[in-house]
Amino acid sequence: MNQAACAIRRINENEIDNVVNINRECLPENYSRFFFTQMYKAFPQYFLIAEDKGEIAGYIMARTELSPTFLKFIKKLHIISIAVLPKHRRRGIATGLMETVEERAVKQGVEKIFLEVRVTNYPAIQLYKKLGYKITNILKGYYRDGEDAYLMEKEINPEKNLDHAMDARQTEIKEPTNAYLV
Numbered sequence: 519m520n521q522a523a524c525a526i527r528r529i530n531e532n533e534i535d536n537v538v539n540i541n542r543e544c545l546p547e548n549y550s551r552f553f554f555t556q557m558y559k560a561f562p563q564y565f566l567i568a569e570d571k572g573e574i575a576g577y578i579m580a581r582t583e584l585s586p587t588f589l590k591f592i593k594k595l596h597i598i599s600i601a602v603l604p605k606h607r608r609r610g611i612a613t614g615l616m617e618t619v620e621e622r623a624v625k626q627g628v629e630k631i632f633l634e635v636r637v638t639n640y641p642a643i644q645l646y647k648k649l650g651y652k653i654t655n656i657l658k659g660y661y662r663d664g665e666d667a668y669l670m671e672k673e674i675n676p677e678k679n680l681d682h683a684m685d686a687r688q689t690e691i692k693e694p695t696n697a698y699l700v
């Protein structure tokens with residue numbers, strides 16, 4: 519990424535409208551402003567923007583969730599939404615946003631990161647593959663318009679999980695994210 523021009527940082531509440539607009543410009547189905555605000559309040563450490571000369575060029579929004587396995591619950595990071603404005607693409611901005619939330623998640627004891635992506639969204643699938651995500655399932659009719667999603671996952675090396683400070687409030691999430699599409 520062009521580090522000199524672009525900074526990645528936490529979003530401020532008064533910048534949520536900018537992100538709502540980027541989401542509407544870049545994606546065919548959109549979350550409500552209410553949902554973005556809820557995410558900002560619950561998971562501010564995973565709601566980041568990339569800023570280029572005062573302009574918000576892209577954002578990422580993610581949250582932690584607890585998932586049952588045979589023996590225990592594991593903490594996962596769910597990438598809910600990421601987008602970069604067309605004029606800022608192919609500069610490594612999405613890569614920088616993904617890597618920044620991944621670093622934060624590793625420090626908080628996350629063992630797996632996952633996301634859903636439209637099966638036709640070639641740029642995003644390429645991005646995730648490049649970052650080490652693997653397609654692990656097809657979610658039939660996941661999107662409102664009926665398109666299928668790939669479930670893509672990345673295992674995190676538990677050796678790197680240094681700080682397991684858990685915030686229970688931030689891990690008790692059960693509702694599916696597509697319930698908030700407008």
Ligand SMILES: CC(C)(COP(=O)(O)OP(=O)(O)OC[C@H]1O[C@@H](n2cnc3c(N)ncnc32)[C@H](O)[C@@H]1OP(=O)(O)O)[C@@H](O)C(=O)NCCC(=O)NCCS
Pocket residue numbers: 544545600601602603606607608609610611612613614634635636639640641642644645646648
């Ligand atoms: C997907 C998206 C976030 C990528 O943002 P970006 O900042 O351009 O991505 P990067 O510059 O970090 O690209 C990293 C890698 O992803 C892949 N990639 C990104 N865009 C690509 C494209 N149009 N075609 C093929 N591969 C692409 C490449 O491997 C790229 O590495 P390279 O440039 O060295 O070849 C952006 O295209 C976007 O906002 N799309 C619309 C919203 C969206 O689909 N979000 C994901 C929903 S799941």
